[in-house]
Amino acid sequence: MNHKSSNAAEPNLRAHVVMCLLTVQQGKSLSSFLSRELNDVPTRDRALFHELLLGTLRQWYALKSISLPLLVKPLDNPKVESCLYLGIYQLLATRIPAHAAISETVDATKQLGFESLSGVVNAILRRVSRETEAFQTALAEAHGLPSWMFKRLKKDWPEQLPELCQNLKQVAPLTIRVNQRHIGRDDYLEQLHALDIAAHACSISETGIVLDQGGHIPDLLGFEDGWFSVQDEHAQLAVQILPELNQKSLLDACAAPGGKTAHLLEKFDLKHLIALDNDAKRLERVYENLDRLQLNDCTEIDVVTADACTWVADEALDCIILDAPCSATGVLRRHPDIRLLRQTTDIPVTVALQKQILAQMWQQLKPGGVLLYITCSIFKAENEQQMQAFFAEHTDATEIKIEADWGIEQCHGRQLLPQPGQGDGFYYCLISKNA
């Protein structure tokens, strides 16, 4: 990405953040470019750069709603608009002194070539800095979602809506899954505490630990030796829900980057595991993860690049995990760019793809076998309603009710919504094929 300014001055950190905000507005996901951009940032500034970029995206629509009334006429300029949101974010949600936030952001506006509009940015930021408390209240009260997403969630979760919107604006905790083949959770926690690392056991996942402070994960005890993986608590429930699978054949139908594949191998002594995905690049991460976790030689493993809409197994399988491609609205806290990237028109397309993959995978399952359908979506169209359509069309399918004290029971399956300090939004439905 070229983030050189139109004048000769080297762009400051805020200008660099604004260029990244613009890249997201143009439709690129953070995961496709963030690590490259971070490499261009001096080490001492990386944490600040990361916080400003993700924080502004997290609050994007809330910042938009509170800044609109401050404009005499619409800015109609995505770069200057981004400068404004970034500036307001710093004033209302960080400890950066107001004078520094304002001057750096106004400089960035100029460096990006908008000298004439820098006065508007300056005036609005000064006003926000004079009335911080009122604006902080407005920011906290804003739902912070694009209006189509808000309307859909209002329809799907009317009772939970206010809390849900607030929770979606939070930062997700850093959660790991302990590799039971190397060390037990209690032992690992004890070792972390002995190193003065604040951490606690997850309440629902049997293998999860929440790290109370961030940090550089590869430096954490046992990382190189495969003692743990980073994985959301609610994502860890997939393997907890499944029946015992020792000596069974299993297909992980949308496997990359292999979070659930690895967890399956940590828990069960499978006869055969197929990890399938249509993204060869993402599948490389499955090899890397299984290698680090030392899970390569405990089972016969095939990693397959193929389209799950058409792929046919050589032999029918005992169990299929279908972690379907989805809107990823359940993981907005970890991927705040999804707020800007996802469009309402994406949803029916995604639902149709899920339906096609599900129908194809169902044919690869043995009679008597089980399929676990998973999404990290909080939209009913991808979850409960997808399952209603599936059961209506597949008379050889019977739901196995997930009896649990977590999540919300749906007419089919269970829905987890993002919880403060805990897991993300996930949906699970367990289905058996009539023998």
Ligand SMILES: C[S@@+](CC[C@H](N)C(=O)[O-])C[C@H]1O[C@@H](n2cnc3c(N)ncnc32)[C@H](O)[C@@H]1O
């Ligand atoms: C939610 S992610 C899977 C996460 C993975 N199960 C884990 O736990 O690490 C969904 C995956 O579906 C894959 N995918 C999307 N469309 C697909 C298709 N038609 N066939 C196979 N895989 C597909 C994507 O490449 C992506 O890796």
